Amino acid sequence: MVLTMKKRVVGIDIGGTFTKFGLVAENGELTHEGAIPTDKYPKIKDFLEELYKQMQKLIEKEAFDIVGVGVGAPNGNFYSGKIEFAPNLPWKGSVDLGGLLKKHFSVPVIVTNDANAAALGELIYGGGKGMKHFIMITLGTGLGSGFVVDGKLVYGHDGFAGELGHTVVVPEGRQCACGKQGCLETYVSASGIKRTMYKMIASEIEDSELRNVSFHDLDAKMISEAAKKGDPLALKAFDYTGKMLGLKLADAVAHTSPEAIFLFGGLSCAGDLIFAPTRKYMEHYLLPIYRNKIKLLPSALQDKNIAVLGAGALIWNELNNRGRQ
Amino acid sequence: MVLTMKKRVVGIDIGGTFTKFGLVAENGELTHEGAIPTDKYPKIKDFLEELYKQMQKLIEKEAFDIVGVGVGAPNGNFYSGKIEFAPNLPWKGSVDLGGLLKKHFSVPVIVTNDANAAALGELIYGGGKGMKHFIMITLGTGLGSGFVVDGKLVYGHDGFAGELGHTVVVPEGRQCACGKQGCLETYVSASGIKRTMYKMIASEIEDSELRNVSFHDLDAKMISEAAKKGDPLALKAFDYTGKMLGLKLADAVAHTSPEAIFLFGGLSCAGDLIFAPTRKYMEHYLLPIYRNKIKLLPSALQDKNIAVLGAGALIWNELNNRGRQ
Numbered sequence: 001m002v003l004t005m006k007k008r009v010v011g012i013d014i015g016g017t018f019t020k021f022g023l024v025a026e027n028g029e030l031t032h033e034g035a036i037p038t039d040k041y042p043k044i045k046d047f048l049e050e051l052y053k054q055m056q057k058l059i060e061k062e063a064f065d066i067v068g069v070g071v072g073a074p075n076g077n078f079y080s081g082k083i084e085f086a087p088n089l090p091w092k093g094s095v096d097l098g099g100l101l102k103k104h105f106s107v108p109v110i111v112t113n114d115a116n117a118a119a120l121g122e123l124i125y126g127g128g129k130g131m132k133h134f135i136m137i138t139l140g141t142g143l144g145s146g147f148v149v150d151g152k153l154v155y156g157h158d159g160f161a162g163e164l165g166h167t168v169v170v171p172e173g174r175q176c177a178c179g180k181q182g183c184l185e186t187y188v189s190a191s192g193i194k195r196t197m198y199k200m201i202a203s204e205i206e207d208s209e210l211r212n213v214s215f216h217d218l219d220a221k222m223i224s225e226a227a228k229k230g231d232p233l234a235l236k237a238f239d240y241t242g243k244m245l246g247l248k249l250a251d252a253v254a255h256t257s258p259e260a261i262f263l264f265g266g267l268s269c270a271g272d273l274i275f276a277p278t279r280k281y282m283e284h285y286l287l288p289i290y291r292n293k294i295k296l297l298p299s300a301l302q303d304k305n306i307a308v309l310g311a312g313a314l315i316w317n318e319l320n321n322r323g324r325q
Numbered sequence: 326m327v328l329t330m331k332k333r334v335v336g337i338d339i340g341g342t343f344t345k346f347g348l349v350a351e352n353g354e355l356t357h358e359g360a361i362p363t364d365k366y367p368k369i370k371d372f373l374e375e376l377y378k379q380m381q382k383l384i385e386k387e388a389f390d391i392v393g394v395g396v397g398a399p400n401g402n403f404y405s406g407k408i409e410f411a412p413n414l415p416w417k418g419s420v421d422l423g424g425l426l427k428k429h430f431s432v433p434v435i436v437t438n439d440a441n442a443a444a445l446g447e448l449i450y451g452g453g454k455g456m457k458h459f460i461m462i463t464l465g466t467g468l469g470s471g472f473v474v475d476g477k478l479v480y481g482h483d484g485f486a487g488e489l490g491h492t493v494v495v496p497e498g499r500q501c502a503c504g505k506q507g508c509l510e511t512y513v514s515a516s517g518i519k520r521t522m523y524k525m526i527a528s529e530i531e532d533s534e535l536r537n538v539s540f541h542d543l544d545a546k547m548i549s550e551a552a553k554k555g556d557p558l559a560l561k562a563f564d565y566t567g568k569m570l571g572l573k574l575a576d577a578v579a580h581t582s583p584e585a586i587f588l589f590g591g592l593s594c595a596g597d598l599i600f601a602p603t604r605k606y607m608e609h610y611l612l613p614i615y616r617n618k619i620k621l622l623p624s625a626l627q628d629k630n631i632a633v634l635g636a637g638a639l640i641w642n643e644l645n646n647r648g649r650q
């Protein structure tokens with residue numbers, strides 16, 4: 001009797017604080033999930049050794065046929081397999097993560113930007129199934145994005161396409177960690193809405209319970225909870241956040257004419273607090289021929305680990321020849 | 326003896342004032358060019374009759390095998406073959422131009438946006454040959470654009486992708502003919518730089534020969550000539566125009582990560598007057614990973630009728646299976 005081992009892809013999502021991983025089946029089933037702290041390993045070698053060790057622990061009881069490794073990482077480059085100058089990761093310069101993983105696993109390895117991986121997750125396993133054109137926005141500490149055009153992720157000439165978070169929404173506006181000013185993610189993200197809340201507190205006179213909270217203590221969830229209770233300044237902060245996002249989504253629509261835009265994570269969990277103003281301002285800034293056509297939707301994978309799932313999808317997508325040509 | 330007729334595509338470029346046409350050979354040779362005034366025919370039927378008559382006159386002496394008709398037109402929709410609600414054309418609402426032309430010619434007809442046709446012309450016959458990712462900007466009375474991703478034009482979900490001219494560069498800024506405010510083409514186009522020149526005259530105190538010219542008399546060429554002679558306000562107008570364009574090109578780069586951006590027509594003929602500030606501000610607003618990578622180039626078809634050529638390329642591209650899949 002011949003036993004057929006179950007085929008699985010290792011999905012890895014590298015974030016500034018944590019690196020999450022798991023095994024992804026072709027149908028999107030995600031098992032054997034684990035995590036290690038990214039920022040405790042200043043050397044990539046030590047990081048990978050710990051990653052392999054933790055994976056081994058989780059997986060050892062079962063035998064799987066690992067058919068590939070997919071990685072989503074900040075500044076991950078699809079073409080080179082490298083992580084290039086990621087400001088939030090401990091490894092500086094250009095790190096050949098793809099090459100290192102390939103040596104260890106001896107299977108195909110694909111690396112891409114974390115938000116691109118999320119977009120692929122949405123395409124293969126989420127609300128983007130069957131869509132040819134959509135935009136994925138991931139709202140966390142920053143703002144990530146991925147573009148699907150003609151059913152495929154857009155990587156562009158150098159592999160860094162789909163980067164909405166660092167388009168300029170206010171020229172010479174807020175200082176961004178990337179070195180520029182006025183980037184969208186300085187307005188639309190967990191840290192962005194916190195800055196907006198502070199701006200509202202400074203510029204308006206309405207009272208707010210958040211006037212008692214220091215900048216360091218304030219987080220996006222507190223603003224969302226205050227807004228739900230009708231706090232006028234928190235509501236204004238959401239309206240302004242939606243305005244900035246709606247303005248740039250209108251641009252993105254004019255560029256690629258998507259069927260839908262998906263919002264995932266953090267701020268998007270605030271529901272109508274963020275969806276309503278975003279939709280209102282997007283429609284306002286859209287060219288009339290695009291109005292009332294574009295679906296603005298929450299990710300269908302909102303409660304899943306979309307980045308690990310998407311990292312797994314990178315490989316399944318390629319194996320099924322649905323990848324780039 | 327069997328005579329093989331030469332294969333040609335009819336290329337048609339419909340503009341608000343003139344409609345130009347010609348025969349396009351597969352190698353890009355453009356012959357039998359002609360034009361009729363668009364705005365003299367309030368009825369599409371009369372317009373087409375005149376178009377057919379003029380074409381017949383030009384072509385009658387030679388026998389060609391017409392293999393298709395390609396059309397570039399404002400708001401021309403690749404998917405439907407229709408011109409939809411084009412503000413600058415005499416025919417209101419939705420006009421089934423593709424259907425009407427097909428009836429007459431009995432060959433494949435493809436309709437698209439005029440700037441998309443120009444982008445295809447650049448891809449097949451111009452500086453975009455061999456490139457997989459670039460952006461085409463056509464500067465005329467307005468600002469048109471087309472995106473090439475993975476070697477193909479991006480049409481998007483509803484056929485209207487690649488519309489940079491109506492992305493918002495200054496929220497609640499200059500009134501645009503499209504009904505919105507602050508659209509890029511109200512700043513970057515022949516009419517846009519004219520408005521900027523007037524703004525400079527009003528806000529600055531330096532003298533300028535253009536202070537003697539009325540708004541109706543002023544045109545972009547006069548501003549370009551004054552700038553070449555060192556007129557400080559005309560130079561400022563070009564700098565500001567380049568700033569607005571550079572800002573939005575930086576956005577476009579972040580969306581699709583192109584290898585190059587081509588500028589065609591009108592303002593782009595002013596050379597360094599427009600290229601230098603556009604490049605400077607684009608680099609300023611670009612995320613560091615994109616800097617010093619993107620070629621900003623004049624169209625290689627600057628002296629050709631790129632829109633007719635591109636309209637012809639629509640058909641050749643499709644016949645050669647290089648079209649969309």
